[in-house]
Amino acid sequence: MKPDDKYEEYEKYAPIWERVSDFCDGEDSVKSKREEYLPKLPSQMEALPARTANGRHQTLYDLFLEKATVWPGASKTLRAYTGILNNRDPEVEVPPGWDDIFSMAGEDIYTVATWCGKELIKSGLLGLLIDYPAGGVRPYAVKIRAKDIINYQYAILKGKRSLVYLALVMQWYKGEPGKIVTYKIVEQDGAPACLAEEWEKTENSKGEKEWVLVRGLFVVANDAPIDYIPFVPMSEYGTIIKPDYPLILDVVNLNKAHYQNDAEYRNALTFAGRPTPCVAGLIHDDDDNPVIQLGTSTVLQFEPGGSWGMLGLDDASGINAIRQAGEDLKKDMALAGSRALMADPAGVEAAETARIHKEGEHGQLSTVAKVVSDGMTKALMIMANWAGIAGDFKYRINPDFSFMQENPSTLTSLWQM
Numbered sequence: 001m002k003p004d005d006k007y008e009e010y011e012k013y014a015p016i017w018e019r020v021s022d023f024c025d026g027e028d029s030v031k032s033k034r035e036e037y038l039p040k041l042p043s044q045m046e047a048l049p050a051r052t053a054n055g056r057h058q059t060l061y062d063l064f065l066e067k068a069t070v071w072p073g074a075s076k077t078l079r080a081y082t083g084i085l086n087n088r089d090p091e092v093e094v095p096p097g098w099d100d101i102f103s104m105a106g107e108d109i110y111t112v113a114t115w116c117g118k119e120l121i122k123s124g125l126l127g128l129l130i131d132y133p134a135g136g137v138r139p140y141a142v143k144i145r146a147k148d149i150i151n152y153q154y155a156i157l158k159g160k161r162s163l164v165y166l167a168l169v170m171q172w173y174k175g176e177p178g179k180i181v182t183y184k185i186v187e188q189d190g191a192p193a194c195l196a197e198e199w200e201k202t203e204n205s206k207g208e209k210e211w212v213l214v215r216g217l218f219v220v221a222n223d224a225p226i227d228y229i230p231f232v233p234m235s236e237y238g239t240i241i242k243p244d245y246p247l248i249l250d251v252v253n254l255n256k257a258h259y260q261n262d263a264e265y266r267n268a269l270t271f272a273g274r275p276t277p278c279v280a281g282l283i284h285d286d287d288d289n290p291v292i293q294l295g296t297s298t299v300l301q302f303e304p305g306g307s308w309g310m311l312g313l314d315d316a317s318g319i320n321a322i323r324q325a326g327e328d329l330k331k332d333m334a335l336a337g338s339r340a341l342m343a344d345p346a347g348v349e350a351a352e353t354a355r356i357h358k359e360g361e362h363g364q365l366s367t368v369a370k371v372v373s374d375g376m377t378k379a380l381m382i383m384a385n386w387a388g389i390a391g392d393f394k395y396r397i398n399p400d401f402s403f404m405q406e407n408p409s410t411l412t413s414l415w416q417m
Contacts, residue, residue: 003167003180003199003211006150013243017123017146023252024078024122027070030259037256038065038263068263073255077248078121084365085117090373091396094380095389104131104140109376113395115143116372120234124246125149128379129168130230132221132386139386141379144168149233150177152241157185157192163229163241177201180211183219183229193218193225221386230382234375236367247364281306366399373397 022029022037030037044061092099094109102109112128119126123146132139151167164185171179180199185192197216201209218225233241246252279292281303292300300308376395384393 001151003182003197004150004177005167007152009243010150013123013125014147016246016249019256020074020122020246020248020252023070023074023255024248026072026075030070031065031068034065035061038068038260040064041264041267064263064267067266068259069266070259071255071262073258074248074252077251078118081121081248081365081368082114082118085369085372085397086114088398090398091394093392093394095384095387095391095393098138098380098383102141104133104142109395112141112143113372113376113397116234116375117368117397119145120236120368120371121247123147125233125235125241125243127231127233127241128375130232130379130382130386139383141383144231146243149241150180154241155185157227163231163233166229166231168231173201183231185227185229188218188225191225192227194227194229195219222388230386232375232379232382234371236371238371239375239378247368277308279306279308282308369397369399373399 019037022033040061041064044059044064090110090113092109099109101107103112107115116126116128125146127144127149129142129144130139131142148169149166150169151165152163153165154161155164156162157164162185166183168181168183169177169179170181171177178201182197182199184195184197186195187193195216196219198214199211200214202212204210219230220226232239235242236244236247277292279300279302282292283301283303283306302308373394373396377393380393380395384391
């Protein structure tokens with residue numbers, strides 16, 4: 001097995017993780033992908049340059065892309081969910097000082113837990129790698145994204161299902177893995193032990209790139225090799241590696257559809273919504289310069305039967321239909337994601353229907369809260385074991401969101417503010 005071999009479903013989910021990340025990051029990230037999210041219209045297939053005021057050449061597609069707006073449906077839904085998760089302070093029991101510096105990057109435990117919740121909503125998979133740096137005073141957590149978990153394997157050890165192989169990308173170069181660390185459970189002196197190996201891609205004497213083992217060592221805690229991989233995965237199924245479609249994917253897909261619809265709407269306004277002078281049978285003084293000048297100081301002479309007029313948008317039903325489609329997509333995003341995104345539809349929603357909607361949303365968030373709580377607690381226990389500290393440590397997010405019973409008018413007012 002090569003270090004960069006990927007598990008079977010990785011290629012299926014990688015584009016989804018990227019799409020979700022782009023729309024949650026906002027307009028700049030989305031527009032940087034150009035045709036990946038906003039395909040060209042038939043009239044834009046050929047490059048027709050148009051010089052702008054600053055002298056830069058633009059194609060019709062550039063104008064199409066520039067005028068489109070990315071409504072922040074995905075990012076606002078993500079923030080709404082994160083805000084609900086953090087509405088109440090968590091229950092935290094950690095060794096002194098560990099809540100202030102929890103990750104290798106120096107982040108506190110609350111920042112790491114918030115990141116875990118966001119990533120679980122965005123990608124449905126993440127992990128915390130526990131590392132004890134050489135010369136360090138204690139172990140720390142390293143945040144691992146879904147895209148960085150490229151391979152894994154489970155097996156039955158000591159009567160329970162255990163992670164026995166893990167490949168993590170620790171560094172990327174131009175979209176390709178540049179540094180990979182693998183962990184595997186092997187036998188040492190007749191007992192299972194965790195072997196960590198660091199791989200880097202280098203050029204050989206033939207100019208070909210290949211993976212080279214930089215170093216390998218057994219992971220040791222309290223002067224003895226550990227018999228487990230110090231990694232705490234989190235997915236919607238619990239603290240196991242099991243990729244699935246992210247919780248926010250439906251909102252992102254609707255956000256993408258709204259982006260494409262908005263681009264067509266603004267394109268229609270640009271080319272059909274502006275009145276355009278139109279003449280027929282105009283007499284030109286100079287056939288080599290058929291430029292038509294308009295203004296009060298200009299006289300237009302027509303041949304017999306010639307005429308003029310303005311091309312305008314007398315019937316706006318087509319553009320209004322596109323606009324209405326965009327509004328409908330916004331409502332769909334609100335229903336698929338957070339009901340706090342926008343006002344309830346016209347009419348009175350039955351109390352039982354509203355209760356079912358809220359319980360469904362709260363049930364999804366409760367799952368996220370429980371998984372993050374379990375994952376953070378497991379990470380704490382591994383870190384404490386490595387440091388030789390005894391105790392019952394925990395991190396618990398309150399999974400009960402039944403307190404969110406504000407009426408729709410209050411939510412609408414808060415959202416507008």
